[in-house]
Amino acid sequence: MKKYKNPPQSQWSSLSQRPTQSFAEIEETVKAIFKEIQTKGDNAVAKYTSLFDGIKLDTFLVAENEIKEAEKQISEDLKHAIALAKSNIYKFHSAQKTNKIEVETTEGVVCWQEKRPIQKVGLYIPGGTAPLFSTVLMLAIPAKIAGCEEIILCSPPDKNGKINPAILYAAHLCGVTNIFKVGGIQAIAALTFGTASIPKVYKIFGPGNQYVTVAKQVATQFDTAIDMPAGPSELLVYADDSSIPAFVASDLLSQAEHGTDSQVILVSNSQKIIDEVENEIENQIQVLPRKEIAQKAIENSKLILIKKENDALAFINEYAPEHLIICSKNETFFIDGIQNAGSVFIGNFTPESAGDYASGTNHTLPTNGFSKNYSGVNLDSFSKAITFQKIAEHGLKNIGNAIEIMAEAEGLQAHKNAITLRLNALNNE
Amino acid sequence: MKKYKNPPQSQWSSLSQRPTQSFAEIEETVKAIFKEIQTKGDNAVAKYTSLFDGIKLDTFLVAENEIKEAEKQISEDLKHAIALAKSNIYKFHSAQKTNKIEVETTEGVVCWQEKRPIQKVGLYIPGGTAPLFSTVLMLAIPAKIAGCEEIILCSPPDKNGKINPAILYAAHLCGVTNIFKVGGIQAIAALTFGTASIPKVYKIFGPGNQYVTVAKQVATQFDTAIDMPAGPSELLVYADDSSIPAFVASDLLSQAEHGTDSQVILVSNSQKIIDEVENEIENQIQVLPRKEIAQKAIENSKLILIKKENDALAFINEYAPEHLIICSKNETFFIDGIQNAGSVFIGNFTPESAGDYASGTNHTLPTNGFSKNYSGVNLDSFSKAITFQKIAEHGLKNIGNAIEIMAEAEGLQAHKNAITLRLNALNNE
Structure with a gap:
């Protein structure tokens, strides 16, 4: 662990640095595979599935009987746990629905804003050792609430051509339209262009390794939107002497086990707390x-003593953590002052795990300092805001002249004419 | 004008095609300039300002006396028009404020979502013949309402080192923090990296030529967010025999004057209306x-007869226009059914010009079919949604076991431990 005592503000920027990721080499590979899938479709998808996942597949679509099979393999305990998580995620995201916003800005000029769902969305769920069925809940539930018509899920098959049953179970439970056994670059490319069997979507969501991350970036060059740019997962804990060191250590470790590049940071105004957390980490x-994995992430973790709470808050805002846990007597000070964070966990009994799984908040969050400029996934991620306006004849009389003057000043005569013609018609009535 | 009669659905996709823009060559230039500005800062900005704008500048910051000077050059009429537009834009975007959304998802588990402003934003306003001061209003007013701390505006200087007075006046009126005389690629690069004189921002907004468009795309590779990808401006009008052909023609022409690549489309269920609009265009x-300019755009415009309203609506949703005008007896049918559009204008007295300038809605909208997956600029474009949660001891007892089971099933033991430690502590109390 790396330790810092009251680092001067000039050092904050380097303390906030994430590992630089150079994707230049990967990008060439990704673009080549995109090109091949754009032109050859399913054949190319099959080729890369064979190459990267070690399995030759004739069909990518998961069949109904496979889903029924999966359901049998899930324990009742896990089903109940998933049901509780689903219920909480559903409640929190349903509450984010926005009503039509209507304003008569000038008499006779009525403007309104409405949200409409993105019709086709793609959810990417990684395979491998940790089957992230929790991410299925986090993406499919708000997509369904938003009213997306087609919810397409892609996840890589294992060597036997199967997707983990918990992923299939969660996807079916949450109303995913179709599930495809396709992973990696080839999945993102298939969702971007569409193939004979896999539909093109308008926006792609979900986590992935560096290949998936770059593939999502490349997808945006082909008019597909993505949830947000990605980087390694992060946790910053602010703990004063009201915190319980064993709990803090368990939270830092739960972040550390994600990957060797996980970012783990403790900020405290108490050397005693820092020392005790350090001991607890070594035990746990x-x-x-x-x-x-956790050991490597912990070696790079930072324990930072900052005596003044004002400075601690300013540092946290500069770092802009994905996850922020606040265990402080002055929690309100931090809650009110936080500007940049993905999700904030408050108090000794609010571990990050709660938000990762079952409290109801979303766990797809901005990493890499992106909480300065991006929201985590929420209900609005699955819809667009459209504006409408309807102007009555007297409304146009009220604002028409202002429009004429402004259009003229911008040198756009046809814009002015569209008003003038109408005002003349009204004056001649 | 190109004419189509009841085109079969198989033709809709090609009818919805926008001109393909290949930016590969430009991208190299943009990246080279980015690199130079990243390393050499203001010196490189000065070099490219001299090269592209033909003026050597020592300072880029617009001085207070220049703003005062500009104010004197604006007519009282234009000031009043701008004041009306500002008032309407302010009203409509203020109404988009969202309250804290708080839900107790399970007893003792309180989750909430709050919006916090993006602290530093950059607004790009093109120079040239049409000084787009209206875009200053559209970007600076919601930035101010959202509470952005630093609102930085860049616009290219003319050969005398000046920015159009209407742009300076509008920027000052709307509370822009600082205005810089920098345009094109060098402006976007300066806002991305920051220089000694121009601050780095977290998100860049605003229109521009193809160089600016590519520069904004490149900026996203350096962790800066942008409002949305851009393409040529577009208008689709749906007009039945309740429409007034002269008005429709004036709207199509106001779109056509934007640029030779403007996309202008009329869909109607009436051949008579199509013919009359065509005549009116030729006159006006x-x-x-x-x-x-308008002539060239009109040559490429499309007049499409679609007899059935259902088909017309489906085609419009496939096309996904930036601006959509609906002049129909059955306007409610179209309002309810539209899924993909940036901004919708309803009725004979609601020209696009109204939304471009003064009705209150935003005119920074998704082009190129991006209304399928992106919102136009709105209040939320200037803030991030952050989630918070606070779990009481009995709350953790209610959801803790579900989290343990899910974490275990995902193979993330440390995530489980963070819960188990706390539940054990509660049980031993």
């Missing part, structure tokens, strides 16, 4: 099955 | 000062 890490 | 175009 011993029994973790993913100890080696 | 003669007197336009930007006739040559």
Whole structure:
């Protein structure tokens, strides 16, 4: 662990630095595969599935009987846990629905804004050792609430051509339209262009390794939107002497086990707390099955003593963490003052795990300092705001002249004419 | 004008095609300038300002006396027109403020969402013959309402080192923090990296030529967000026999004068209306000062007869226009059914010009079919949604077990431990 005591503000920027990721080499590979899938469709998808996932597939679509099969393999306990998580995620995201906003800005000029769903969305769920069925809930539930018509899920098959049953179960439960056994670059390319079997979508969501991350960036060059740019997961904990060091250590470790490049930071105004958390980490890490991964992330973690709360808050806003846990007597000070964070967890009994799974908030959040300029996934991520306006004859009389003057000043005579013609018609009535 | 009669659905996709823009060559230039500005800062900005704008500048910041000077040059009429537009834009965007959304998802588990402003935003306003001061209003007013701390405006200087007074006046009126005389690629690069004189921002807004468009795309590779991808401006009018052909023609021409690549489309269920609009266009175009530009755009415009309203609506949703005017007896049918459009104008007395300038809606809208997956600029464009949660001890008892089961099933033991430690502490109390 790296330790810092009251680092001067000039050092904050380097303390906030994330590992630089150079994707230049990967980008060439990604673009080549995109081109091939754009022209050859399913054949190219099959080729790369064979190459990267080690399985030859004739069909990518998951069949109904596979979903029924998966349902049988899920324990009742897990089903109940998923049901609770689903219920909370549903409640929190349903509450984010916005009503039509209507304003008569000038008499006779009525403007309104309405949200309409993005009709076709693609959800990417990684495969591998940790089957992220929780991410299925986080993406499919708001997509369904928003009213997306086609919700397409892609996830890589294992060597036997299967997708983890928990992923299939969650996808079916949450109303995913179709599930495809396709992963990696080839999945993102298929969702971008569409193939004979996999539909083109308008926006792609979900986490992934560096290949998926770059593929999503490349997808935006082909008019597909993405949820947000991605980087390694992060947690910053602010803990004063009202915190419980064992709890803080467990939270830092839950972040550390995600990957060796996970970003783990503790900021405290108490050297005693920092020392105790450090001890607790050393104890707790011993029994973790993913100890080696966590160990590497912890080696790069930062323990930062900042005496003044004002400075701590300013540093946190500069760092802009994905996850922020606040265990402080003055939690209101931090809640009110936080400007840049993906999701904030408050108090000793609010671990990050709660938001990762079941409290109801979304766990697809901006990393890499992106909480300065991006929201985490929320209901609005699945819709667009459209504006409408209807102007009555007397409304146009009220604002027409202002429009004529402004259009003229911008040198756009036809814009002015569209008003003048109408005003003349009204004056001649 | 190109005419189509009841085109079969198989033709809709090609009818919806926008001109393909290949930016590969420009991209190299843009990246080279970005690199130079990243390393050499203001010196490189000065170099490219001299090269592209033909003026050597020592300072880029617009001085207070220049703003005072500009104010004197604006007529009282224009000031009043701008004041009316500002008032309407302010009213409509203020109404978009969202309250804190708080839900107790399970007893003892309180989750909420709050919006916080993006602290630093950059507004790009093109120079040239048409000084787009209206875009200053459209971007600076919601930025101010959202609470952005630094609102930085860049616009290219003319050969005398000046920015159009209407742009300066509008910027000052709307509370822009600082205005810089920098345009094109060098402006976007300066806002992306920051220089000694121009601050780095977190999100860049605003229109521009193809160089600015590509520069904004490149900016996203350096962690800066942008409002949306851009393409040539577009208008689709749906007009039945309740429409007034002269009005429809004036709207199509106001779109056509924007640029030779403007997309202008009329869909109607009436051949008579189509013929009359065509005649009106030929008459009205003669007197336009930007006739040559409009003529070229009109040559590529499409007049499409679609007999059934259902089909017309489906085609419009496939096309996904930036601006949509509906002049129909059955306007409600279209309002309810529209899925993909940037801004919708309803009725004979609601020209696009109204939304371009003064009705209150925003005119920074998704082109190129992007209304399928992007919103136009609105209040939320200037803020991020942050989630918060606070779990009481009994709350964790209510959801803790579900989290343990899910974390275990995903193979994330440390995530489970963070819950188990706390539940054990509660059980031992």
